[in-house]
Amino acid sequence: MKAFDRKHIWHPYTSITDPLPAYPVARAEGVRLQLEDGRELIDGMSSWWCAIHGYNHPVLNDAARSQLEQMAHVMFGGLTHEPAIRLAERLIEITPESLRYIFFSDSGSVSVEIALKMAVQYWHNLGKPAKRCMLTVRGGYHGDTFGAMSVCDPVTGMHSLFGGIVQEQLFAPRPETPFGEALRDGDTDELQVLFEENHAQIAAVILEPVVQGAGGMWFYSADYLRTVARLCKEYDVLLILDEIATGFGRAGKLFAAEYADIEADILCLGKALTGGYLSLAATLANDRIRDGISANEGILMHGPTFMGNPLACSIASASVDLLLESNWQGRVSRIETRLQTELGKYRDHPGVSDVRVLGAIGVVELDSDIDVAEVQKRFVEAGVWIRPFGKLVYLMPPYVIGEDDLTRLTAAVELALERD
Ligand SMILES: *Cc1c(COP(=O)(O)O)cnc(C)c1O
Numbered sequence: 572m573k574a575f576d577r578k579h580i581w582h583p584y585t586s587i588t589d590p591l592p593a594y595p596v597a598r599a600e601g602v603r604l605q606l607e608d609g610r611e612l613i614d615g616m617s618s619w620w621c622a623i624h625g626y627n628h629p630v631l632n633d634a635a636r637s638q639l640e641q642m643a644h645v646m647f648g649g650l651t652h653e654p655a656i657r658l659a660e661r662l663i664e665i666t667p668e669s670l671r672y673i674f675f676s677d678s679g680s681v682s683v684e685i686a687l688k689m690a691v692q693y694w695h696n697l698g699k700p701a702k703r704c705m706l707t708v709r710g711g712y713h714g715d716t717f718g719a720m721s722v723c724d725p726v727t728g729m730h731s732l733f734g735g736i737v738q739e740q741l742f743a744p745r746p747e748t749p750f751g752e753a754l755r756d757g758d759t760d761e762l763q764v765l766f767e768e769n770h771a772q773i774a775a776v777i778l779e780p781v782v783q784g785a786g787g788m789w790f791y792s793a794d795y796l797r798t799v800a801r802l803c804k805e806y807d808v809l810l811i812l813d814e815i816a817t818g819f820g821r822a823g824k825l826f827a828a829e830y831a832d833i834e835a836d837i838l839c840l841g842k843a844l845t846g847g848y849l850s851l852a853a854t855l856a857n858d859r860i861r862d863g864i865s866a867n868e869g870i871l872m873h874g875p876t877f878m879g880n881p882l883a884c885s886i887a888s889a890s891v892d893l894l895l896e897s898n899w900q901g902r903v904s905r906i907e908t909r910l911q912t913e914l915g916k917y918r919d920h921p922g923v924s925d926v927r928v929l930g931a932i933g934v935v936e937l938d939s940d941i942d943v944a945e946v947q948k949r950f951v952e953a954g955v956w957i958r959p960f961g962k963l964v965y966l967m968p969p970y971v972i973g974e975d976d977l978t979r980l981t982a983a984v985e986l987a988l989e990r991d
Pocket residue numbers: 678679680681683712713714715779784785813814815816841842
């Protein structure tokens with residue numbers, strides 16, 4: 572079986588002919604992944620930001636089962652259903668009041684495509700078709716489809732490989748001011764110039780608020796976001812916030828934009844939305860977007876096959892309820908404190924260039940690239956699931972993780988620092 576996988580199945584960001592090893596998992600429960608050979612690993616990744624409640628959760632399992640007995644899926648064209656309506660109500664309720672219209676799609680990348688499309692259609696409909704370019708910052712990540720790729724960091728997003736196919740967008744430097752600090756002099760200068768010179772062509776700014784995730788796990792100042800929001804108003808540019816990674820408490824607030832107290836015109840949600848059960852995403856918009864797109868009888872031209880999938884929507888509602896009924900803030904802040912103390916110890920370790928923690932995210936940045944296959948093997952042998960990338964070892968465990976398990980994760984990080 573493993574040989575078949577290795578030969579025939581693509582895994583993310585690795586070669587098909589000489590892939591990084593993949594470990595077969597038989598089941599998962601709580602914060603533990605059980606490998607087929609019987610070994611148990613403590614999960615430090617929440618399966619890429621998603622499994623916030625841990626695996627095999629009885630409440631989410633029940634939601635899946637009871638929805639399954641009604642219907643797994645029906646098309647959303649001309650039909651609607653309670654699971655989508657309930658989830659929409661819930662998401663509109665917990666996001667800023669101005670976001671009142673929702674588009675369901677099947678993955679984060681697609682929700683970003685929809686956000687970009689909304690922005691372009693908005694200006695087109697209002698008779699300003701020249702406003703069709705996006706402005707963003709370096710170091711971002713918004714997904715792997717072509718529109719989303721165009722606003723990812725040009726280097727890690729491999730724009731040179733796809734030159735001419737990927738839309739050219741405007742990039743300001745990565746925000747330099749770290750989270751928690753007042754904006755450093757000059758940090759938004761280039762951004763300001765880009766606004767000044769190009770606002771007639773810019774449809775929207777798109778950003779991951781506070782936490783740049785897959786583009787380098789960087790936490791930047793909320794002041795930067797406030798400046799962006801101000802410039803958007805000043806130059807009549809829409810603001811798209813991508814909270815696909817940060818949404819649902821991961822960075823310490825239910826949504827990371829709360830740190831800056833700003834509101835987006837368009838908001839993307841995904842990842843933890845279903846607690847890691849199924850792929851589902853949502854794009855929310857305000858009155859301005861609704862009215863703009865609807866002007867001159869305009870309609871939003873999008874409609875994924877699995878739009879509003881009832882099974883995913885039911886689980887998502889259950890997951891959001893479970894989160895809000897839990898003491899998630901207490902949990903996330905306990906994780907944050909422990910990560911700060913226990914990862915903080917690596918700060919002076921040779922080869923470590925930075926340690927940073929925000930909410931339930933802990934990052935140890937090394938000064939050179941990590942040998943993923945080798946370090947991964949050490950982690951698995953130590954009974955933990957931690958997946959480094961580039962120079963980064965990071966932890967983002969399920970919120971339900973116990974103190975001892977978390978300490979096992981932070982202790983294991985040292986295995987990535989041993990050089991041979
Ligand atoms: C993961 C991610 C995406 C893409 O979501 P997919 O579900 O993988 O398509 C977009 N934006 C951010 C910030 C992400 O972390």
